[in-house]
Amino acid sequence: MKKFLTLALTAVMALSLLTACGSKNDNSADTNTDGSNTETTLSGTVSTDGSTSMEKVINSLGESFMAMNKDVKFTYNPTGSGSGIQAVSEGRCDIGLSSRALKDDEKASGLVETVVALDGIAIVVNPENPVSDLDIDTIAKIYTGEITNWKDVGGNDAEIVLIGREAGSGTRDGFESITDTKDACQYRQELTSTGDVINTVSQNPDAIGYASLSAVGESVKALTVGGVEATEATVKDGSYVVQRPFVLVTKEGTKLSPAAQAFFDYALSADAASIIAAAGAVAAN
Amino acid sequence: MFEAVVHGIFLLLGLITVGCVLLITVYLIISGIPAIQKIGLVPFLTGKVWSSTSAEPKYGILPFILTSVYGTAGAIVLGVPIGFLTAVYLSKVAPKKVRTVLEAAVSLLAGIPSVVYGLVGMLVLVPAIRKTFHLPDGASLFAAIIVLAVMILPSIIKVSVTALEAVPHEYEDASLALGATEVETYFRVSVPAAKSGIAAAVVLGVGRAIGEAMAVMMVSGNAPNMPGSIFESVRFLTTAVASEMSYSSGLQRQALFSIALVLYLFILLINAALNFFLKRDKEGN
Numbered sequence: 001m002k003k004f005l006t007l008a009l010t011a012v013m014a015l016s017l018l019t020a021c022g023s024k025n026d027n028s029a030d031t032n033t034d035g036s037n038t039e040t041t042l043s044g045t046v047s048t049d050g051s052t053s054m055e056k057v058i059n060s061l062g063e064s065f066m067a068m069n070k071d072v073k074f075t076y077n078p079t080g081s082g083s084g085i086q087a088v089s090e091g092r093c094d095i096g097l098s099s100r101a102l103k104d105d106e107k108a109s110g111l112v113e114t115v116v117a118l119d120g121i122a123i124v125v126n127p128e129n130p131v132s133d134l135d136i137d138t139i140a141k142i143y144t145g146e147i148t149n150w151k152d153v154g155g156n157d158a159e160i161v162l163i164g165r166e167a168g169s170g171t172r173d174g175f176e177s178i179t180d181t182k183d184a185c186q187y188r189q190e191l192t193s194t195g196d197v198i199n200t201v202s203q204n205p206d207a208i209g210y211a212s213l214s215a216v217g218e219s220v221k222a223l224t225v226g227g228v229e230a231t232e233a234t235v236k237d238g239s240y241v242v243q244r245p246f247v248l249v250t251k252e253g254t255k256l257s258p259a260a261q262a263f264f265d266y267a268l269s270a271d272a273a274s275i276i277a278a279a280g281a282v283a284a285n
Numbered sequence: 286m287f288e289a290v291v292h293g294i295f296l297l298l299g300l301i302t303v304g305c306v307l308l309i310t311v312y313l314i315i316s317g318i319p320a321i322q323k324i325g326l327v328p329f330l331t332g333k334v335w336s337s338t339s340a341e342p343k344y345g346i347l348p349f350i351l352t353s354v355y356g357t358a359g360a361i362v363l364g365v366p367i368g369f370l371t372a373v374y375l376s377k378v379a380p381k382k383v384r385t386v387l388e389a390a391v392s393l394l395a396g397i398p399s400v401v402y403g404l405v406g407m408l409v410l411v412p413a414i415r416k417t418f419h420l421p422d423g424a425s426l427f428a429a430i431i432v433l434a435v436m437i438l439p440s441i442i443k444v445s446v447t448a449l450e451a452v453p454h455e456y457e458d459a460s461l462a463l464g465a466t467e468v469e470t471y472f473r474v475s476v477p478a479a480k481s482g483i484a485a486a487v488v489l490g491v492g493r494a495i496g497e498a499m500a501v502m503m504v505s506g507n508a509p510n511m512p513g514s515i516f517e518s519v520r521f522l523t524t525a526v527a528s529e530m531s532y533s534s535g536l537q538r539q540a541l542f543s544i545a546l547v548l549y550l551f552i553l554l555i556n557a558a559l560n561f562f563l564k565r566d567k568e569g570n
Contacts, residue, residue: 052532078534159421166507167338168532183339188518189424189506192528196407196503203412206421 014110043071044259050077050084050097052169054246056279057117058097064275068266072259080252088249094260096249099174103178110252116267117246117281120213121175122197124220128205131155135226136241140179142208145186150206162188163200163209175210178242194280210242212280235282246281310549317546320344320539329543335509335520337529337537344540346547348511352519353551354510355495356426356501360433364485366496367434368441372486375442376449377471395439403503406432407570411504420516424506429514432500435489444489449475450483483561493556496548522548 048058048063055078062074079087081098083142088096089111102113123139125131131154134142140159141147151157163173164187171194176182191197197258200210202219209220213230218220222230225242234240248264250256266272273283321329324344332345371391375384406428415423452475460470478484498521506518507528520528526541526548533541 052534070356080534161422166528167336167539168529168534170532173338182524183336188422188507190520190528192502192507192531199407200424203408204415204422230520 020233038219041071042069042259042262044257045073045075046257046260046263047075047093047102048077048084048095049079049087049093050249051081051170051246052078052098052168053081053099053119053173055170057246057276057281060275060279061272062263064272065263069259069262070071072263074263078196085249088251090196091251091254094256095264098247098249099170099244100177101245102245102249112250112252113245114248114250114264114268115245115284116248117276117283118235118243119170119174119246119281120230120232120240120243121171121178121210122213122216122222122230123208123210123225123242124201124216124222125208126201126203126205127219127221128140129155131223132221133224133227136179139179139225139242143179143181144184145184156206158206161204161207162186163197163207164190165194165197166190166192171210171212174244175242178244213282214277214280232282236284311451313542313546313549316330316539316542318543320536320543321546323536324540324543328542329362330547333511335525337533337540342537344536346522346525346544348509349520349522349525349544350547352426352505352512353495353522353548354538355515355521356429356433356505356521359426359430359515360437360494361487361490362429363434364437364441364490368438368484368486368490369445370484371438372442372445372449372470373476376446377467377475378516387528391439391442394435395443399436399497399500400503402432402436403500406500406504418516422506422518424504424518426505426512426519429501429519429521430515431505433494433497436497436500437493440493441486444486445479448479448486451482452478477568481562481565485559488555488559488562494560495551495555496523498527501528522551 046062048062048172054074056074062076066072066074075089076097077084077093081100084093084096085102085106086096087093089106089109096111098113099119102111107113123134129150131150134153138147138153142153143162143164145205147153148160149157150160162185164175164185167190169192176185190202191200194211196207197211198217198220201207213232213235216230224230225240228234228239228241230240230242235243248267250264255261268285270285275285276283289419305569321523329344329346330350331347332343333347334343334345335348336343369422371387375387379387411423413423414420414425414428449455456474456478457470460474461467465473501521505521505524507520507524508518509520509525512519521545526545529537542545
């Protein structure tokens with residue numbers, strides 16, 4: 001109890017410190033740019049709404065965009081792809097965010113999709129595991145508990161240990177929607193970070209897990225899926241199938257505000273590619 | 286005048302603590318009640334399935350409650366005998382030098398951050414359990430119990446030592462003079478005289494074990510199973526809140542607050558028990 005209180009208090013104090021520093025920095029930076037920048041400064045708000053899986057990508061883009069344009073306020077409302085698409089079609093936000101491609105009827109209703117990034121998910125096993133290739137149906141069968149032994153897919157006679165992420169995680173959502181195993185996965189462990197997944201898989205010779213492509217290192221082996229290796233290039237050309245698009249949704253015929261248009265262009269620019277990569281996805285451009 | 290001012294300052298400082306407790310209590314109740322109303326108290330507390338992000342979400346926290354109870358009970362069963370006997374040894378038998386070293390070690394054990402326990406558990410204990418018991422995976426209730434048992438040792442030892450040392454020397458001298466051996470004296474005279482304090486130590490251990498989140502999250506596997514065998518992956522009340530909080534939204538988030546409220550009630554009960562034992566201890570002497 002006491003420990004909890006101390007923690008809570010420290011957190012509150014730390015936060016108030018942070019906000020205090022933050023606002024001070026903003027002010028000083030403002031005057032600086034006003035003095036030196038001769039370009040016309042953008043102002044206004046850019047509101048985005050939608051996919052929770054895109055949180056990392058869109059927030060890092062928003063942060064760097066705001067750092068460049070001090071007078072623009074960027075907002076992100078994590079509601080889910082469906083709500084984001086709805087919001088943009090009703091004009092409640094500037095840009096909708098969807099972690100799936102638009103359906104035909106959504107396109108017919110006048111929505112336009114622009115792929116900003118691709119989310120490639122690597123399927124990882126322990127380096128000792130002799131299995132190195134699975135197709136996507138087999139992966140789905142393994143995760144739903146239809147196949148429970150490695151020997152059924154050409155490996156050792158050992159029970160498959162399914163490692164996944166916690167409910168609400170974007171990677172889990174992505175993996176389950178791509179493999180069509182939503183709510184059906186029989187996880188042995190639900191871990192709360194990519195690092196934990198990699199760590200656990202590297203420790204257990206019979207484990208299988210999934211993680212963002214960018215997080216896969218030497219300690220685990222990324223499987224080829226249907227013979228295709230998971231790399232940035234194969235994600236980009238679409239041959240690696242465990243991937244999904246991160247889509248910016250706009251409405252046809254509705255002109256974006258200057259600030260929103262600037263953000264839209266920025267997100268698709270070459271400058272943004274490294275930021276998208278740092279957030280764990282592959283930039284589309 | 287000066288006296289009054291100082292009194293006022295002290296009162297104010299004292300009220301900060303009270304204020305925090307009140308704030309947390311009120312906040313937890315306000316944010317914990319809505320989900321319970323929506324889900325229903327009985328389905329919430331006795332539901333066996335937790336799948337907060339599926340198409341038809343289910344919010345049953347019985348698996349978490351049972352896991353927390355079993356995990357704590359297991360930690361007590363393992364930790365209390367070790368802690369209690371260590372306390373008897375430290376306070377009655379140990380030579381001065383041994384005692385200094387041991388007490389320093391116990392203090393150090395108390396100071397180790399829980400994430401370190403979790404890390405060591407994850408990297409050493411979990412693989413060891415997997416190999417020793419020939420399991421597909423070692424992350425389990427058993428691993429959590431062992432980690433918790435070690436974590437509660439310092440509080441049990443320290444409080445028990447204090448209680449045993451408070452036993453008047455005359456009792457022991459009288460017992461020895463009557464011809465009882467030293468061991469007989471410790472267990473028939475000293476321990477019974479200190480029993481309230483030792484009970485308080487056990488309750489303190491329970492409180493520490495049931496409130497621990499970080500360490501158990503890293504070793505228990507975290508899948509929301511009903512605890513069946515001790516080698517199965519389970520999720521505690523604390524970890525249920527911690528693991529899903531970061532991405533949660535809507536009813537899921539509210540339900541997490543309700544879990545926190547249930548946990549808080551458990552802690553209140555434990556604190557009430559602790560107060561009871563401590564009070565009896567005072568009256569007894």
